[in-house]
Each structure stands twice: as structure tokens, then as C-alpha cells.
Amino acid sequence: MRSGTGWQAAGRALFGRRARLRWVHLVLGGALLMPFWLVGTVALGPLTGEQDMWSRSPAFLFGAYGVALPLAAVAGLFPTARRLSVAVARALCGIPGERLADGHARTRAGRVRTAGWCTLHMGVGALVSGTSLALPPFAVALIAVPLFPGVRNYLRIEPSVWSWVLLPLAGTALLLALAAVSAAAGALLARWAQVLLGPTPADRLAAAERRATELAERNRLARELHDSVGHALSAVALQAGAARRVLDSDRDSDVEFVREALAAIEETTRRTVGELDAVLGLLRQDVDGAERPGGPTLGTLDGLLSRSGVRVSLHTEGPLTAVPAPVSREAYRIVQEGLSNVLRHAGASPVTLWIAARDEELEIRMENPLPEQAPVVRPGGGRGLRGVAERATLLGGLAEAGPREGIWRLSARLPLEGRR
Template sequence: MPGFLAPLTRTVTYTRWLHLLCAAVLAFVCGAVYPGLSSPSLREWVLIYVVPVPLLVLAAMLPVVRRAEGLQARLMLFPGGHARVARDGAEGGVSVTPSASWRDRARTAAWLVLRLFLGLTVALLSGQLMAVVIELTGAAAGRPVSTVSLLPLPTSGLWCLLLVPAVLLVLLYVVEGAGRLSARAARLLLGPSPAERLAALEERTERLLERNRIARELHDSLGHALTVAVVQAGAARAAGDPEFTDRALAAIEETGRAALEDLERVLVVLREAEQPVRGRPTLGEADRLLDSARASGATVDMTVKGPLETVPGPVSREGYRILQEGLTNVLRHCGAVPVRIALTVADGRLSLDVRNGLPAGAPPAAGGTGSGLRGVRERAALLGGRALAGPVGDEWRVHVELPVV
């Protein structure tokens, strides 16, 4: 099909035509009351355009009108699956939220008036061009038809039929152009306000932060479990001792069970967006991390100073994950080496210090520099704290400070 005919085959062209004709209904109703539709003069046609304007401006003051107009615009100016989805209030560039400010009401009023003028003009042109088609058809049949057409037309001749397609094409292209103009005006006048754009951006940011948090939870929990399982399995195979193998399998079983519990909690959050995360481990349960690391052959010593039970729940839970990631890095990058952990609660801060020896000949980055430490820094930053990681002499150190007040 030729490209210039393509717009005439699109459904949206005709839904936009209907949308414009619906806007003209109010003008004709008001015109029937005043000044009347019986052979109106030019001055009376101007009144037909103007009389409904105050009513539309008053209607635009109602917040719900903006929502109704946005839904109509989506459905008829932008038909398709996207036009019927209103998750962020701005699909297709058209908002479906009620007016929240006088600026929104003013834009809605401008849209209603523009839609009235454009719709009434398209309705009049449609009526005139359809009248021309009827007169040309009657003239070709030798039966002249008297209509309301204002254009001078031939009264007889079969050649009049040749003009009918041209008139219909003119009508459809007028409708197509008016529909495009209406769609652009809808995006401009019914589009999201700056406040709505900011709210949508904040909501998107919150979703991304939640996804990052879940990704960190999975990385820390499953990464720790898999690291312990790999280290334990390797040590058991190398030892060749049935008793050691039994202890290794028990440690793998316990760590795997804890990882499954963590995974179930995360899946609950994914299934139910408003479901809070419950039962996440805190620093009070750090012993199970130490036991799993010791079962892998590492020597782990931890000292606790200060009232650990006074640490707020969110800080304690994040501290647990940070400690878990620290121990995972030790086992993954350094193996069974001595580890010293210091937990201190003092001066309104929780200090977590993890130090481990670096194997002989290991590079300075043997303590890990990847996504795990990046997650540690992100967790600390979200709580208003800070995290440092790097070699100190012949040791690798992870030091985190979190506010607790």
C-alpha cells in the first residue's frame, strides 16, 4: 500500500475522529439552547463556539476531570495495551492523576477549550464534506440532492463520481491531521506535571534501591553458604578422615539450611511487594557465622565491647550481613587463615573490624575487591556510616562504622 495512504488504514485515525466528534456534542447542545441551530449566522456560529467555554473552565476546576480526560485521551488518542495501563500515571505521555495544583487545573481548562474548538471545527468540516459527497453522488445519478453544502457543485454528469474519492480523501486527511494535533496537545496539556515527574522518579529510585537491597541479600547469604560448602568439601576430600568429613557435612548442612531460610524471606518480599522482611539474623546470632568459618578450618577470634543488645534492629541486621561478607571474603580469597573480629559499641557508633592474615606471596588485593566489598560500602552508606577495606601490613582489614543513635 502506498505510504501516503497508510494513515488512513490505522485504527487510531478513526478513534481520534470519534474523540473529536464527542467534543463537539456539548457545543451543539449549548447551541441548540442559545443562540439556536436554525440557519445560524456567522455571529451565531461564533457564539456556538464561545458559549460552552465558561462551563468547561468551571468543570476543569474539579480535580477528577483531569483524570477523566487523561483516560479518554489514552483510550482514544493512543489506543493499544499501553494506553490502558496506569502504573506510573504517565503512560503515553498523558497523566491520569487528578489535578493537584492550580497549574494542573489551568492546563486542563486549556485542553478542554482546545478540544472543543478543534472538535467542533472537525465536526462542521466533516458535515460539509459528507454533504458534498452526497450531492456529487446524486448529480452522477441524475437526481440532484439538496443538502446543507455551502460549496458550488455541478448538478449533473457521471464524471461527478470521479470527484467523490478525492473529497473522501480530503476529509480523511483533515481528520488524520486534526487527530495528530489533538494527540500532541494532549501530551502537552495533560502530560505529567513536574511534581508528578519527580514522584515517578522517586518511585523508580525506590524500586531500584529495593532491587539492589535484595541483590545484596542474595549475594551475601548464598555467597557465604556456597563458599563454606566449597571450602568444607575441599577440606574433607583432602583430609581423608571420616570424622572430619562428618563435621564438614554437618557444617554444610547447617549453612545450607540458613541460606534456604534467607532465600525464602527474599522470595516473600518479591512475591508480596508490601510484605516486610522479617526474621533476618542480627549480630546477636553472629556465633553461627563464626562456627561455620571455624568448621572450614579458619581460626576465628571475636571480642565484643559495649552493650551489643542496644544496637537498633536495622543496624544490627546490616552489621550481620557485613560480618558475613567479611568472613566470606576471607574464606574465598585467603582460605583457612587466622581471623580477628572486634565489635565495639561506644559513643553512639557500632564499630566492626575484621582482620585476617594474607597468605604468603598473595597480592595486596587478596582480601577481595569485587561486588562483595561494594555491597559492604553500600550498606554502610545507606545507614549513614562508612566502610574501609584494604591491606594493612601483612593483614587484610575491613573496618565499618555505623551510627546507632
């Protein structure tokens, strides 16, 4: 049973689909070397005096082969050579795609490695191709000696028992040796492809930077959605709950309060729909370097405070309109998240908000009384305060939040010359 399994494994290694595809890859390398080999024959012809290409000596043919290899290396220095080589290697060598580099070779190390790969691929491929072209007819002729006298006469072999037995065995052995050499050469190229066509340190660094940029963009969009939609839902839930309690009490004197609550809900949802459209526009924008929409800033803070569902006492210092737009947008979101945090955990507790625009930084501080009962904490914690800290960090600032002597305080310091 084990012997049969071993023979099957050997057969797959020599004649299986992967071995056949790798042989095609080698033949393709030989075909790619052919133009350079012809250039080598033209260059060596006047030096050796041999004019008939088909009657030239093996030494001349291998000399032309030696001239062709440096030319193949030069061809591999072009940036597009790596992209084409990777596509062919992935399709025919059976190499996982993530082990090979994508795109053109734009660094010196990448081009040098690609040149080495082209030399190896074309050089080994030319040897295997030439052997595959010349050896099988001779091997088949040896196998056919006992059956065809014409073949025996052509090879000038005297008929004997030994020629009838040994020559077919020799022909079969040559075919098996060719298959073994082709499989070994294909495995060699597959192994070296991961080294020569794999990502260079510069490629890995560029890929890491792309992933970091994509992750930062995803986190930014998540913060925008969380802050705008989360605040709106918290405010709407508070206003709707207050209006429902008034209606349930059947007190006609509070109809005006219900009207104001419904107006606040209307204004909050209308403003949030606009903010949601702006955030979704970031997802739909083409990668053409188009400028992103601005979004709300400290200049529109009055609208947020008037319809937030929380009584806010605002104190400002310095011209808020002079704050740079990136810092102003992030400051607006920090205030919005602070109000959402109050709505979730302290209800309609009054809030005191200080915003000071100084020469080098913008300071934000929000305070509200702690609720009598400890707030319900969601499993894993919320994302709002984490988003506030991320916004401040991206601008090179700091943010912190926590209880302080019976009050909850959220503070942030943002440099006016942010990192964005």
C-alpha cells in the first residue's frame, strides 16, 4: 500500500499538473531568451568566421547563450518586467499570491532582483527547452529500435539481444531523466521566485504605509458617523421621551413644551441628515485628489447647542472664527461627543462649556454634575471618549475625561498648528 502511494506521489511530481505548468513556464523562459540568443549569434559570427547558424559548433551556440544572458538581465531592469514576471509566475509556478510583490519595480533593489530573476528564468528555461526539443526524438528512436529496422539502420546499430533490451530501457530512462530535470528546475524557479520577485523592504514599508492610511481613513469615517449620528439619536431619544411624559400627564399647560421638543427633534434630524450626507460623500468620492467637504466647525456651534437637549452655559475666549478649519472641525466633534455623553449618562443635566482660542492652542473644557446613579456601561465600553482621544492625538494634542469632585469633566488641548 505504501509502495503504491510512493509511486503515485512520484508520478505526480514528474507528470502532475503542477509539473506540467512549471515545464510550460520553463519553455516560456526559453522562448523569451531566443531573441537575445539570436543577437548573440550575430555578434559572435564575424569573430568566429562561422556563417551557417545550423552547422555551427556547440561551443559557438553556448557562446551565444553566454552573450544572451546579460542582455536578459538588462531587460529585467525595466520597471514593468517585475509585474509581468509576477503574473506569469503566479499562474504557472503555483506560488501563493501574497508571497510575490505587486506592481512595477520602482526601487533599485527591486529592479536588481527582477534582473536576476529574468536571467535565471530565461537561462534555465533555455536549457530545459533545448533539451526538451532534442532529447525526446532520440529517446523514442532508441525505444523503437527493436520494432523498426529502418531506425536501427539509421542509428547504425547491429541487431542483438542486448540492443533489443538495453536500448529501449535507455530511451525510457532518458525520458524519465528529462521529466525529473524539468520538475527539479521548475521547483528551483518556484523557490527562487519568492526571493527575487517577493516584496523588498521598501515594498513592505510602502504596503504598511498604505494599510496604515486606509485604517486611519476608516477610523476617521467611523468617528464621524459615531459622533454625528450617535449625538442625534441621543438628543432625539431624550426630547421624545420628555414629550411623551408630558402627553401622558394630560397637562394642557405643557403643550408649548411638547411643541419645542418636536421642533428640536426636527432640527436635530435635519442637521444630522446633512452631516450624514457629507460623511457618505467621503465614501463615494473618486480617488482623484478631490478636496473633501468641510463639515461643521465651531462657527456652527450655536445651532448644535440650541437643539442638543441639554442646557449649556457657553463661555468663550478669543476669536473662534480664526481657528484653522481642521482644528475647528475636530473641536466641534469633541463638543458634540461630550454632549452625547451627557445625554447618555446624566440625562438633562446642565453643562458648562469653556472654549478658549489662544495663540498656540485651543482649549476645550466641559463639566456637568455626576448623576445620582452610576451610569450603565456597555460591554467593552463605548467608543465616543476613545474617539475624542484619537481626534486630539491626530492633531498632536491631548484629551482626558473622568470624574472630578462630584462633576464629570471632559477636557482637550488642541494645537492650532495641527498635524493634518
